[in-house]
Amino acid sequence: MRVNKTLFSPVRSKRTFEDVSLQVRDLIVRGVLKPGDRLPPEAELGEQFHVGRQTVREALRILELSGFISIQKGFGGGPFVKDSTVGKATDILWHAFKMAKTSLAEVVAARLLIEKAVLNDVFDRAGKEDIKKLQENVAKAKDLIAKGQKPFDESFEFHILLAKASKNNVFVVLVETINTIHRRLRSQKPPTFAMVKGFVKKHEQILEALIGKDRQRALRLLEEDTRQIRNSR
Amino acid sequence: MRVNKTLFSPVRSKRTFEDVSLQVRDLIVRGVLKPGDRLPPEAELGEQFHVGRQTVREALRILELSGFISIQKGFGGGPFVKDSTVGKATDILWHAFKMAKTSLAEVVAARLLIEKAVLNDVFDRAGKEDIKKLQENVAKAKDLIAKGQKPFDESFEFHILLAKASKNNVFVVLVETINTIHRRLRSQKPPTFAMVKGFVKKHEQILEALIGKDRQRALRLLEEDTRQIRNSR
DNA sequence: TCACATTTGTCCGTATGTATC
DNA sequence: AGATACATACGGACAAATGTG
Numbered sequence: 212m213r214v215n216k217t218l219f220s221p222v223r224s225k226r227t228f229e230d231v232s233l234q235v236r237d238l239i240v241r242g243v244l245k246p247g248d249r250l251p252p253e254a255e256l257g258e259q260f261h262v263g264r265q266t267v268r269e270a271l272r273i274l275e276l277s278g279f280i281s282i283q284k285g286f287g288g289g290p291f292v293k294d295s296t297v298g299k300a301t302d303i304l305w306h307a308f309k310m311a312k313t314s315l316a317e318v319v320a321a322r323l324l325i326e327k328a329v330l331n332d333v334f335d336r337a338g339k340e341d342i343k344k345l346q347e348n349v350a351k352a353k354d355l356i357a358k359g360q361k362p363f364d365e366s367f368e369f370h371i372l373l374a375k376a377s378k379n380n381v382f383v384v385l386v387e388t389i390n391t392i393h394r395r396l397r398s399q400k401p402p403t404f405a406m407v408k409g410f411v412k413k414h415e416q417i418l419e420a421l422i423g424k425d426r427q428r429a430l431r432l433l434e435e436d437t438r439q440i441r442n443s444r
Numbered sequence: 445m446r447v448n449k450t451l452f453s454p455v456r457s458k459r460t461f462e463d464v465s466l467q468v469r470d471l472i473v474r475g476v477l478k479p480g481d482r483l484p485p486e487a488e489l490g491e492q493f494h495v496g497r498q499t500v501r502e503a504l505r506i507l508e509l510s511g512f513i514s515i516q517k518g519f520g521g522g523p524f525v526k527d528s529t530v531g532k533a534t535d536i537l538w539h540a541f542k543m544a545k546t547s548l549a550e551v552v553a554a555r556l557l558i559e560k561a562v563l564n565d566v567f568d569r570a571g572k573e574d575i576k577k578l579q580e581n582v583a584k585a586k587d588l589i590a591k592g593q594k595p596f597d598e599s600f601e602f603h604i605l606l607a608k609a610s611k612n613n614v615f616v617v618l619v620e621t622i623n624t625i626h627r628r629l630r631s632q633k634p635p636t637f638a639m640v641k642g643f644v645k646k647h648e649q650i651l652e653a654l655i656g657k658d659r660q661r662a663l664r665l666l667e668e669d670t671r672q673i674r675n676s677r
Numbered sequence: 678t679c680a681c682a683t684t685t686g687t688c689c690g691t692a693t694g695t696a697t698c
Numbered sequence: 699a700g701a702t703a704c705a706t707a708c709g710g711a712c713a714a715a716t717g718t719g
Contacts, residue, residue, distance in 0.1 A: 225694095227707070228505075240542060252684055263708040265498055268686090272461075272505045277536055284685045285716025300540060303510055303533040304617065309473055313613045321614035324565070328557040380546045381554035384537065385618065458715090459686070485704060496688040501706085517705050518696025679719100686714070694706070 228269035231260050235270065239279050239292055246294035250280065253289075301388045305395060315396050322389045323437045326370065329386065330417075330433055332377040334426050341376035345418050348372055352411045363402075366410045367394065393440070402440075409439055464493050464503035472512050472525055479527035483513065486522075534621045538628060548629050555622045556670045559603065562619065563650075563666055565610040567659050574609035578651050581605055585644045596635075599643045600627065626673070635673075642672055 238244045250256065256267045271290055274280045278300075280290045308318070333341075348369050352362035367390060374386040402410075413436040420429035471477045483489065490500045504523055507513045511533075513523045541551070566574075581602050585595035600623060607619040635643075646669040653662035 226705095236539075240539060254684085257708095265501075265709090266707060268498075269502060269505050269706095272502050273509055276506055276509050277539070279539075282685075283716085284714080286681095286683045287717060288684055288715085300533045300536040303536065306469070306473060306510070306512075307533060307617060308613065311613050311617075317612045317614050320565075321612055321618070324561040325558065325618075328561055332553075332557070379550045379553055380541065381550050381622070384540060385554070385558075389614070461686085487704090490688095498689090499687060502686095515705075516696080517694080519701095519703050520697060521695085521704050681718080683716085683718100684714100685716100687712085689711085690709090692706100692708080695704085696702100697704100698700100698702080 227262055228266045228273070231256075231262060231266060231270035232273040234260075235274060236277070236279055244292050246292050248292045250290040250292070300384075301391050304388060305392050308392060315393075318389065318393050318396060319437060319440075322393055323434060325382075325385060325389065326373070326433055326437065327430055329374050329377045329379075329382050330429060331426070332379065332382075333373055333421065334424070334429070336378045337376040337421065341372070342418075342422060345369065345372050345376070345421070349411065349415050349418055352414070356408055356411060361402075361404055361407045362411060363407060366407055366414070369414045397440075406439070410436060413439065460495055461499045461502035461506070464489075464495060464499060465506040467493075468503065468507060469510070469512055477525050479525050481525045483523040483525070533617075534624050537621060538625050541625060548626075551622065551626050551629060552670060552673075555626055556667060558615070558618060558622065559606070559666055559670065560663055562607050562610045562612075562615050563662060564659070565612065565615075566606055566654065567657070567662070569611045570609040570654065574605070575651075575655060578602065578605050578609070578654075582644065582648050582651055585647070589641055589644060594635075594637055594640045595644060596640060599640055599647070602647045630673075639672070643669060646672065 235244075235250070244250070251259065253264050253267045253271070257264045260267070271280065271282065274290070275282055278293060281293050282288070282290050348365055352365040352369075355362040355365065370386055370390055371383065374383045377383075413432055417429050417432045417436065420426075420432060468477070468483070477483070484492065486497050486500045486504070490497045493500070504513065504515065507523070508515055511526060514526050515521070515523050581598055585598040585602075588595040588598065603619055603623055604616065607616040610616075646665055650662050650665045650669065653659075653665060
C-alpha cells in the first residue's frame with residue numbers, strides 16, 4: 212500500500228524564490244542584517260544565490276510586502292532593511308475584516324474592551340516617564356488646538372502611549388492595529404474640530420484620573436471617549 | 445521655494461505589478477471574484493492587462509502572500525481565490541513580536557485579558573447553536589482522550605469557538621492570532637497527554653459555568669486554563 | 678544644464694518541472 | 699504511458715528613475 216503523500220510531504224513547496232526570501236528574512240530576524248543596511252542589487256544577489264534575476268525579484272516582493280525591506284530605484288538605490296513590520300500586518304488584517312464584512316460597531320466594541328483591559332493594567336504598571344509622556348502628548352494637543360489646528364495624530368498617539376505604559380508590547384501592536392482600522396473605517400468622514408477638541412478633553416480627564424488613581428473614573432471616561440469617536444461617523 | 449515632495453507625492457503607484465495586484469484584490473474584496481474561483485493563467489492575465497508575464501507573476505506573489513489567492517501547479521492549475529486572509533497576518537505579527545523580543549509572559553498576559561473580555565461578552569450574546577458547538581468540541585476532545593490520542597487541535601478550537609460566540613468577528617481574528625503566536629512560542633515543548641487532558645477538563649467546566657450562567661466562576665476557570673497553558677513550557 | 682553610471686522596472690523568448698487527463 | 703496545460707525559472711534586452719560629476 213502506498214502512503215498517502217498528503218500526510219507526509221506538504222512540508223516543501225520547493226519554490227526557489229521562497230527559499231531565497233526565507234534566507235534573507237532569517238538574516239534580518241536574527242539581526243545579522245540591521246535596519247538601514249543596504250542589500251546587494253538584484254543582479255548581484257542572483258549571482259550569490261545562483262539564481263536568475265526574476266527569482267530574486269519575486270523573493271524581494273515577498274520581503275517588501277512583509278515589511279522587512281523597502282526598495283529604492285536609481286543610483287545608490289536597491290533593497291534596504293526596514294525596522295518595523297507592524298504596518299503591513301495592519302494592512303492585511305484590514306482587508307481580512309473588510310472581506311468578512313466586519314461592521315464598525317464590532318470594531319468599536321473590540322477596541323473598547325481591549326483598551327479598558329489595557330488601562331486597567333496601566334494603573335498597576337505605569338511609571339513616572341509614562342505619565343510624563345502622556346502629559347506632553349496632551350499638552351501638545353492643547354497647544355495645537357489653541358493655534359486653531361486639529362491635533363489628529365496626537366489624539367491617536369495618546370492611545371498608543373497608554374498601551375506602551377502597560378509595558379506589554381503585544382498591547383501596543385494590538386491597539387495600533389485596531390485603532391488604525393477604526394480610523395480607516397470612518398475615514399470618509401474625518402472628525403470636526405469640535406470633535407477632536409472633545410477627544411483631547413477626555414484624554415486630559417483620563418490622565419487626571421490616572422494620576423489621582425481613580426480607576427473607575429478613568430475606565431468610565433475611556434468608554435465615553437471611544438463612544439464619542441464612534442458617533443463621529 | 446520648492447515644495448517638499450515627501451509631503452505631497454508618497455502616493456507613488458508607479459509600479460505596474462502593484463496596479464495589477466490592486467485591481468485583482470479589489471475584485472476579490474468586492475466579491476466579484478469569490479473563494480474557489482479560478483483566475484486565468486499568467487499568460488492570459490498578461491494579455492488582458494497588457495503587461496508581461498513577469499509583471500503578472502510579481503502581482504500574484506503579492507496576492508498570494510496577502511492570502512487572497514493560492515496557486516496550484518500543473519494541469520488545471522493556476523491562481524485560485526482563497527477565503528481567509530488571517531493566516532498571513534498572523535505570520536507577519538509573529539515576526540514583528542519576535543523582532544521586538546516580546547516575552548512569553550507578555551503574550552500570555554495579553555491573551556488572558558482579551559479572552560476574559562471575550563468570555564464576558566459571550567455570557568450576554570451566546571445562543572443555543574454556540575453552546576451546542578462548544579459541547580460538540582468538548583465531546584470530541586474527550587472522545588479522543590478516551591482513545592488515547594491528544595486532542596490538540598480541538599483544545600485550540602475551543603477558544604476560537606468562544607470568540608465566535610461573542611458575535612464579534614474582530615475577536616475571532618484576534619484570538620486566532622494571539623493563540624497561534626502563543627502556540628508557536630512554546631512549540632519547542634509540546635504539552636504532554638496529561639496537560640491536554642487538563643485543558644479539556646477546564647474547558648468542560650467553563651462550558652458548565654456558561655450554561656449555569658455563573659460568570660465569575662467561568663472567568664476564574666479561564667484564568668486557570670490560561671495559566672495552565674503558560675506553565676506547560 | 679548635461680552627460681553618465683547604477684539600479685529597478687518591464688518585456689520577450691525559451692526551457693524545464695509538475696500535475697491532470 | 700503520453701499529451702496537455704500550467705507554473706517555475708533562466709537570460710537577454712531596453713526603458714525609467716535617481717544620484718554624481
